[in-house]
Amino acid sequence: MFIQPWDATLDDAEWRTWIADGHDFGLLSVNGPPGQAPAVVPTHFTTDGTHLLVHLARPNPVWRTIEADPNVTFTVIGDYAFIPGPWRAGPGIPPTDGVPTSYYAAVQFICQAHIVDDPEAKAELLRRQLAHFQPDGDHAPIEDGRPPYGRLLPGIRGLTLEVTEVRAKFKYDDHKPTEHRASVADRLTARHQALDEPTARQQRRRLDRIGPWKP
Structure with a gap:
């Protein structure tokens, strides 16, 4: 992932906070055999602080x-x-000459994958995941040999992904003048489509922290 200096995460706390703020679904990419494309698996995940925790069906060919x-x-x-070209046209530039772009936040974790097959270890991984996704505890106990989860454990394998590097990118035109960034955030709020609102929030948050871009 290419990261311009103005798109880089400001510190580890920024991307950690973003992940903790409900961004718990992603794409697991693994190297394919020679001559074949990489395999990509969409899945929820949680973390224990140093590892990402995932489980997938045992028949999944990714194993x-x-x-x-x-x-x-x-x-x-x-x-x-998506940011239309006219929104990005500078002063004195015809709106139709503005160049469109995409705004987004992205965090890539480079990992060493460790497969979890021990029944109790898989149960503990699921307990950690449900503590995150169902914090009210409104589920049956997750124990090997005890229904309903005990009979389902053989059908899955767990993954602990040991994070060795993090690449985080927040692409919100932070190198542009503050007036431009504030204007685009206002336009996003007014357009109010899809993820426009959270995108505008990210742009305003970065604007408040960075102010005018200084190389």
Whole structure:
């Protein structure tokens, strides 16, 4: 992922906060066999602080690839919007000469994948996931040998993804003048389509932190 200096995360707390703010679904990418495309699996995940925690169905063909090469990438994307060209035309430039772009936030985790097959370890992984996704605890106990989850555990395999590098990008025209960025955020709010609102929030948040861009 190419990251311009003005698109880079301001610190680790920025991308960590963004992930914790409900961005818990992404794409697991694993290397394909020679001559074949990489395999990409969409999935929810949670984290224990140093690892991403994932489980997938045992019949998923991705397991063979991970066993051969545990180097994987997990990508989370959100708060994105298409920015029309006229919105980006500078002073004195005809609106039709403005160049469109995309705004988005993206975090890529470079990881070493470790497969979890032990029944109790898989149960613990699921407990951690449900503590995140169902914090009210409105589910049956997750225990090996106890229904309903005990009979389902053989049908899945777990993954702990040991994070070795994080690449975070917040692409919101932060190199443009503050007036331009504020104007685009207002236009996004007014357009109010798809992810326009969260995109505008990210742009305003970065604007408040960065102010005028200084190389």
